[in-house]
Amino acid sequence: MAKVIMTADDSASVRQMVTFTLKQGGYDVVEAVDGKDALQKLSSTKVDMLITDLNMPNLDGIGLIKGARALPSCKFIPIVMLTTESQDSKKQEGKAAGATGWIVKPFKPEQLMAVVKKVLG
Amino acid sequence: MIDQHRQAFKEEAYELLAELETSLLELEEQPDDVDVIGRVFRAMHTIKGSGSMFGFDDIAAFTHEVETIFDMVRNGKLQVTGRLVNLTLAARDQIRAMLDGADDGGGGDLKVSGEIIMGLRELAGFQPAAAEPPEAAAAGRKPANLATYRIRFAPSRDIFITGTNPLTLLQELKELGTCSVVAQTGDFPCLEEIDPEACYVYWDLIVTTDQGENAIRDVFIFVEDDCELRIEQVAEHTQFEEPQDYKKLGMILLERGDITTKEMEEILAQQHRFGELAVSNGILDQGKVQSALVEQRHVKEVRQEKQATEAASSIRVPAERLDLLVNLVGEMVTVQARLSQTAAQREDAELVAIAEEVERLTAELRDSALNIRMLPIGSTFSKFKRLVRDLSVELGKQIEMTTEGGETELDKTVIEKLNDPLVHLIRNSIDHGIELPEARVAAGKPAHGTVHLAAVHSGDSVVITIDDDGAGLDKEAIRAKAIERGIIPATAELSDKELFSLVFAPGFSTAKKISSVSGRGVGMDVVKRAIELLRGSIDISSVQGKGTRIAVKIPLTLAIIESLRVQIGEDSFMLPLALVDECVELTREDVERSHGRNLAHVRAQLIPYIPLREHFRIQGTPPEIQQIVITQVNGTRVGFVVDQVIGEHQTVIKSLGRAYRDVDGISGATILGDGSVALILDVPQLLQAVEAGQA
Amino acid sequence: MDEFKLECRQDPESRGKQILKISGGVTIGDAGGFRQALLAALEAASELQLDLSEMTGIDLTGLQLLCAAHQSAVRGGKWLHITDGGNLTFREMAAGAGFCRHTGCARDTSYSCIWVGGEQ
Numbered sequence: 001m002a003k004v005i006m007t008a009d010d011s012a013s014v015r016q017m018v019t020f021t022l023k024q025g026g027y028d029v030v031e032a033v034d035g036k037d038a039l040q041k042l043s044s045t046k047v048d049m050l051i052t053d054l055n056m057p058n059l060d061g062i063g064l065i066k067g068a069r070a071l072p073s074c075k076f077i078p079i080v081m082l083t084t085e086s087q088d089s090k091k092q093e094g095k096a097a098g099a100t101g102w103i104v105k106p107f108k109p110e111q112l113m114a115v116v117k118k119v120l121g
Numbered sequence: 122m123i124d125q126h127r128q129a130f131k132e133e134a135y136e137l138l139a140e141l142e143t144s145l146l147e148l149e150e151q152p153d154d155v156d157v158i159g160r161v162f163r164a165m166h167t168i169k170g171s172g173s174m175f176g177f178d179d180i181a182a183f184t185h186e187v188e189t190i191f192d193m194v195r196n197g198k199l200q201v202t203g204r205l206v207n208l209t210l211a212a213r214d215q216i217r218a219m220l221d222g223a224d225d226g227g228g229g230d231l232k233v234s235g236e237i238i239m240g241l242r243e244l245a246g247f248q249p250a251a252a253e254p255p256e257a258a259a260a261g262r263k264p265a266n267l268a269t270y271r272i273r274f275a276p277s278r279d280i281f282i283t284g285t286n287p288l289t290l291l292q293e294l295k296e297l298g299t300c301s302v303v304a305q306t307g308d309f310p311c312l313e314e315i316d317p318e319a320c321y322v323y324w325d326l327i328v329t330t331d332q333g334e335n336a337i338r339d340v341f342i343f344v345e346d347d348c349e350l351r352i353e354q355v356a357e358h359t360q361f362e363e364p365q366d367y368k369k370l371g372m373i374l375l376e377r378g379d380i381t382t383k384e385m386e387e388i389l390a391q392q393h394r395f396g397e398l399a400v401s402n403g404i405l406d407q408g409k410v411q412s413a414l415v416e417q418r419h420v421k422e423v424r425q426e427k428q429a430t431e432a433a434s435s436i437r438v439p440a441e442r443l444d445l446l447v448n449l450v451g452e453m454v455t456v457q458a459r460l461s462q463t464a465a466q467r468e469d470a471e472l473v474a475i476a477e478e479v480e481r482l483t484a485e486l487r488d489s490a491l492n493i494r495m496l497p498i499g500s501t502f503s504k505f506k507r508l509v510r511d512l513s514v515e516l517g518k519q520i521e522m523t524t525e526g527g528e529t530e531l532d533k534t535v536i537e538k539l540n541d542p543l544v545h546l547i548r549n550s551i552d553h554g555i556e557l558p559e560a561r562v563a564a565g566k567p568a569h570g571t572v573h574l575a576a577v578h579s580g581d582s583v584v585i586t587i588d589d590d591g592a593g594l595d596k597e598a599i600r601a602k603a604i605e606r607g608i609i610p611a612t613a614e615l616s617d618k619e620l621f622s623l624v625f626a627p628g629f630s631t632a633k634k635i636s637s638v639s640g641r642g643v644g645m646d647v648v649k650r651a652i653e654l655l656r657g658s659i660d661i662s663s664v665q666g667k668g669t670r671i672a673v674k675i676p677l678t679l680a681i682i683e684s685l686r687v688q689i690g691e692d693s694f695m696l697p698l699a700l701v702d703e704c705v706e707l708t709r710e711d712v713e714r715s716h717g718r719n720l721a722h723v724r725a726q727l728i729p730y731i732p733l734r735e736h737f738r739i740q741g742t743p744p745e746i747q748q749i750v751i752t753q754v755n756g757t758r759v760g761f762v763v764d765q766v767i768g769e770h771q772t773v774i775k776s777l778g779r780a781y782r783d784v785d786g787i788s789g790a791t792i793l794g795d796g797s798v799a800l801i802l803d804v805p806q807l808l809q810a811v812e813a814g815q816a
Numbered sequence: 817m818d819e820f821k822l823e824c825r826q827d828p829e830s831r832g833k834q835i836l837k838i839s840g841g842v843t844i845g846d847a848g849g850f851r852q853a854l855l856a857a858l859e860a861a862s863e864l865q866l867d868l869s870e871m872t873g874i875d876l877t878g879l880q881l882l883c884a885a886h887q888s889a890v891r892g893g894k895w896l897h898i899t900d901g902g903n904l905t906f907r908e909m910a911a912g913a914g915f916c917r918h919t920g921c922a923r924d925t926s927y928s929c930i931w932v933g934g935e936q
Contacts, residue, residue, distance in 0.1 A: 011167045013130035014174060020126070055166045057159075069282070076318075076844045078284040084170055100284035101343035106173035106181070119343070121289035280878065281844050288876055288913055295912075302914030306931075307878060312855055312888035317847035322879055324914055 003048040003120065006030040008038035008064060009082065010056045018051060021109040025116065034106075035059025039067045042074055049111075049120050050079045051103075054090050062097050069098040078119035082107075130175045134220055137164045138561055141213050145206055152201035155617050161209070162191040163791050168216065180219050186238045187212045190245055199245055201650065208240045225449030257813060267298075267355040267427070269333040269420055271377070274341065275323035275349035278316075279361035285344055293340045298330030299426075301419040304414035323349070325359065325377075325412035348720050356420050371753035373413040378404060381535065440533065443494050450483075451681060451773035452492040457483040458794035459773070487681060487771075495677075496536055498576050498585070499527025504540075505547055512551050519558050520551060535655055535675055541587070542651045546571060546587050546671050549645070554669050564666065566590065582657075582699060585673045594663035599623055618756045621661045625649040633764040653805045656788070684772040684791075686799065687750060687763040689734050690741045693799035695791060696761065700752040704766050707747045721749055721760055730760030731811050733802075736786070754805050759804070774801060785810050818872045821848040822853045822935050827865070834861035839870035842878035850878065854885045869901030874909050883915075886930050898930050 005027045008019040019029045030045055032038035036058040038050070050068060054061035061081050068074040078100040083090055091102055100119050104111060141164045148157045165188040173181035187209060193199040215233055272294075294300055303325045309315065324675050328337060334352055341350050353376070357369075371388065374380040400407050457479050464476035502524045513520035531539075555561075556568035561567050573588040596617065603609045603623045617624075623629060627646040652659045657675040676682060676699060683694040705723055707730070720727045730749050733739075749760035772791045777784065788803035818840040836857045840879035842904060846891055857864050866882070882898070889896035900906050915931045 011133060011171045013126060013133045013171045014167075016129050017174065025745050041376070053170075055163050057163060072845075076281055076284055078286075082533060084166070095283065095346070098283055098431075103169040118289065118340075119284065119286070119295055121286060286875065288909075291912065291914070302912070304879075305915035306880075306883050306915070309884050309887060311891060312851065312858065312881070312884045315851065315881065315884045317851040317881060318844060318879055320876065322876065322913075354905075 002026060004028045004030060004046065005049045005051060005116070005120075006032060006042065006045075006047045007051045008032040008033050008035065008056065008061070009053040011053070014053065014082070017109070018112065021112050022116070024109075025113050026082045027116070035061065035064035035067070038064050042068055042071055042109060046073055047077065049077055049116065050074070051082065051116075052079065053082045054094065062093055063065060065094060065097040065099050080115055127175045127177075130171050130177070131220055133171065134168055134180075134216070136616075137168055138213055138217050138220075140164055142210070145210050145213065148201055149206045155195075158191065158195050158201070162188065162195050165191055177219075180216055183212070183219065183234050184216060186241060188202065190241050193245060202244070205241075205244055208237055208244065214242070217483050225443075266357055267329065267423075268354050269327060269329045269335075269423060270334065270337055271351075271353045271355045271416060272326040272328060273323065273349065273351045273377070274338065275328060276320045276344060277347045278319045278321070280320045280344065280348065281318055287322075287324075287344075289324070290340055290344070291324070294326060294337065297332050297336055297340070298328055299419070299423055300329075301327040301415045303408065303415050304411070305406070305408045307406040307408050325415070327355075328418045329419070329423040340589075348533055355416070355515055368417070370410070370413050371415065373416055374405065374409065377409075377413070379409045379413075392693070447490050447494065450487050451775075453483055454487055454681065454771055454773050455792045455794075459796065460476065460794075462794035491532065491677075491681065491724065494533045495530035496533050497528050497530050497535055498539075498583070499524075499529075501536055501540060501543070502527045502574055502576075505543065505574060508544065508547060509551065512548065513555075516551065517557060518551065518555055520555050520572060521569055522572045522574060524574045526576035529578060529583055530677075531675065532677060535677075538651070538655055539673075539675065542648045542673070543585070543587075545645075545648050547574070550589040550591065550669065550671075554589040554593075556592050560592075564592075579674070582674050582676050583673065587671045587673075588668060592669040593665040593667055593669055594621055594624070594661070595665065596620055605620070618662075621663060622756065624661065625659065653803070654788075656699075656702075658805070660756065682772050682774060684770050684801065685750065686767040686770040686793075687748070687761075688765040689737070689763050690739045690768055692739065693767070693793060693797065694733070694763070695770065695799050695801040696750055696752065696804060697801070698769060700754060702751045702753045702758060705749050705760075707749045707762055709745060723749075723751065723760075726758075728758050728760050730762050731807065732762040734762065734764070736807075736811070752804050754808055757808075759808055761804075761807075772799075772801065820850075822850070824853065824857050827863075830863070832861055833863040833865065835865045837867040837870070839872070841873035842871065843873075843875050844877045847877040847881065848850055849863060850881055854881060855888075858885065858889060858892070858894060858896070864889065864896045866896070866898045867901070868898055868906050869903050871900075871906050873905060876913060879910060879913055879915055882930060896930070898932065 005022050007015055007022070007029060008031075009015045009018065010033055015031050015033075017060070019031060022029045030041060030047060032041055033051070034056040038052065039059065044049070050064075052061045052064050053074045056064075065079055065081070068077075068079060079098065081091075081099045081102045082105055083102050084105050085093070094102065101115060103115050141161060144157050144160045144164065148154065148161065151157065161214045165184050169181050169184040169188055172178075172184060186553040190199065190205070191209075193203060194205075199205070211233075215230075215237060218230070218233075221573065222412070274287070274290075276285070278470055280287060291300075291302055295302075305323045305325060306321075308323075311627045315321070330336065333355065337352055338345065341348070344350075355373075355376075370374075371380070372384045375382060375385055400410055457476075461476045461480055471638075475487040506522050506524075509522040512518075550572050555572070556564070556566075557567040561570060571588075571590050574585070576583055576585045578584075599620055600609075600623075602614075603626070604613075606613045606626075606628060608626045608629065609615065610621060625645045625648070627644065629644055629646065649659050651672055652675070655675055659675060660672045660674070661669065663669040676697075685698050685701050687694050687696060703723075707721060711721060715721070719730050719732065721730050722728075728751060729748070730751075732743075734741075734743055743762075744764050747762050747764055749762050750766065751758055751760045770791075770793075774789045775791060776789055777787065781787070786803050786807040787800050788806075789801045790798050791801060793799050823837040823839070825835055825837075825864055827835050834857045836853065838850070864885075864890040866885075886896050897907075910931065
């Protein structure tokens, strides 16, 4: 059974690229348009990994990470955040909230796959 | 594919820009609305982030500037003013223009971008460094040497709640190279006390990789801030690494900080096996000793493996195995010839195509198999240097030997068989060629003579020349000696070339006395025969007083030769192509006209020919028109009369076996495509035999 | 990965010997329950056999618990041992995590370390 990865991003183009890359890599993908949407879907869908943008309306990435970690089903799953190079402090904040790792934007599909492999095995 | 993503981004960006416009106008009305400020920032942020993802770098760089300003607004460091809104609106229009022009390379006016950025920076009252381009991803990591690293990786207790599985990191590490893993379990609490969701284990890892330390650090990039991670290089496996013993156990433990110098000395003082003692004395946990032992073993194994691979880059193989390979390739060539012939006969296009493919592959296989046996002749040359030195001392001559083309490659067997003839030729040059120092000075030459040995490729042969700047051949002395020995009649008129070639006649020796160097009954005729056995030829030229040049021409290999296939009656014969000059017709009238003298007119030149049909006593009548294959041996053109010339042929040489070894005029045999046998003619010997028969 | 399942039974042939069969994949989510089951089984027996023949995966927390359980057994003067029925998945996972070793740790006073021997 394929592993399920959620991508939470308010940018449709980034979601599209992430989804496309992950599906190519043999994963199933659940898309969420912002933190709130993501958290809602997480409570009803079991996912093996979460990839989230940090800047999103309604509920931002940090909030989503904290919310996800509070869910029993997401307590130990890898959570990777998408950051831009200027957000080193955000990186720390994200880690403190329970993020497993990060991917710096812009990234290439190969880099995304490398990180997925690193945290998901 | 990427175009699809780019299109998606553009659509999204247009939407965002429309939203941005609305938000900015709203912001003008309510400059303090945090929600609106957040929306503007996010729109900019998304355009920047996604833009750079899909290759809109100029848009990303430009938007980055605007985003930076709004980050300040968001953090309360900058007030929203009418001018800021104006500039941002201008920036929005500029991004739109850049998007519109993105596909045809236009991409907006750089000047406008510059002005907007300047205005924004001015407003912010700071002078940020020029927008940095996004970091070049993994800028050309330098290739590192193969090295072994010792890693201690102790994750934090709560590593699991950040979603990290240390085992996947170990897995990633293993992909970098050879990896030994020892888990340290000594700190585990018992079941009653353990927190099942905490991490107690830590690892000692030994990795041998050529990716460098940074690649190892990259594995741990997400966890390095909150775990204990020590990476040390413990060995570098360079080309020049000494295969010495690896560090002692105590040393490893000391380096790791698992043991102090004092403790180590105490243990050493007890003269026992270090590891056992360290554990029994309670200084060390067994796991730590174990991992040090693993490190020792790991490095040892890596070194062994490396040596094995290095050995593999040049391997020593017994010569017989190569001979076997070449023989098999020979068989293969034969079978291939049969296949081609059969395919042609069947007129089956598919089979012909396959046969052609096999032919091409076989040719490649043959060349590379023969190539394996090729050795540079240089090592033989250097042996001669010593010979020249010793001989010149013995003879009281001053001789220098120079060499050229030592890198020229020849079949190993050929090189071996060339050794004796070359020694003989060099001895001759030194003994008979180079004069004593006094004589040289008297002749106006430098006191020390030179013997120059050179090898050069010439088609499918190698020409080895031995030049000396000695006295040269004495034509009159040769002539006199030849007459005296009855080799030529006293009245014979000979060209220089013919005269010189007399030195190769059996029993000829021009030296006044037999020295220990040359002579001793073994004459140049033996040398000549040896060269001919290698299917080579020898040529001598000389200018009296100036020196002599001997040129030995040797085919590259002994196993397979290009030859000309001819037919007499039902039988096929092979003539080495290297010796063949041309083919001409011989009609019955021609034969009658020459009155049994076996001479043919070829372009106003009289060429003697040998009718092979008669020579080999083959039954039957020759055809109306026979063919003369004209060969050139030692400067003489001689024809061989055959029924028919079939064509060029890749000839795999098979020796004739003991019973036929001494058959004159035949040097070997080969198997033809149809499985029948063809004999390979020993042209020089045939000539000799015929000449001897006539004399 | 198959679902994690625990099954504890009394060995019919030997009094005081419990057999705890662990099947499916052991993950961190199951760690708490796994620990409880191990504690209970050790409590009830003088000899505990862990049957891992149908285990389809084990993460680090599971490996740690096996080690800790062994330690508790040694301390309580009990015998804990593993049968894996040649389960390659388990062996590979234990070896991959670097748990396999030549000799037991310092606290393995009964020389019954579960990681000693077997495949290296």
